[in-house]
Amino acid sequence: MKRIAIKSGLLASATITAIALPSAAMAAGVPAGTPIDNTAEATYTIGGVTETVPSNTVTVQVDEILDVAVQSLDGGNVAIDDNGAVLTFQVNNTGNGPEAYEIEVDPAIVGDDFDPSIVKFAYDSNGNGVYDEGEDTVIPFGGSTPTILADDSLRLFVITELDGANPDDQDTADVRLTATAETGSGDPGTVFAGQGVDGVDAVVGLTTALDSDIGTLIAQSVSYTHLTLPTIYSV
């Protein structure tokens, strides 16, 4: 290897250009844990002669970015009556590594007409896109989805009932589903050291690793039990 000796008297006139190593955390969109080889170059101009020398190659692994997007898939209000109703949501892993998400469902949104009750929620474990009672896997309250791969999604179902709510016909109720990355959430750039795939750092992305969306129920043809007393005529 060629040695470059820089005499102190020449250093003042030397121009040194270095290419900075890219930050691993900046490589969003590249799968977490991907090794990237970086080599910097330094260009010297000494006495009118330009020399370029490479640095040692440094291998870094891409950090895991924690992101999520939640969307209601109902496309409009979902009718609910005494038989209850199912709201459908999708959780998208918009990060670059496998991640599970804690699920919270809030049926007590204010500003609408009534609050339904949540019987349970489940994910589409048989992958047919619709809720199958007794077949799709129930997520316990306070529980999480299974691991969702990067750029993949999971369909969730929220099973609701009126359960004492006595809405008028056409009254509406909002239900919010929130998904939070199990590894952690917070301000973008928050680092969970070593907690990414293959031991890389996990870094919160622009979504704060938390997202929610709202599905809306609309009461229809609510039937109440009315007792009709017989009319007694006296003669």
Ligand SMILES: [Ca+2]
């Ligand atoms: Ca992860």
Ligand SMILES: [Ca+2]
């Ligand atoms: Ca409400």
Ligand SMILES: [Ca+2]
């Ligand atoms: Ca299903």
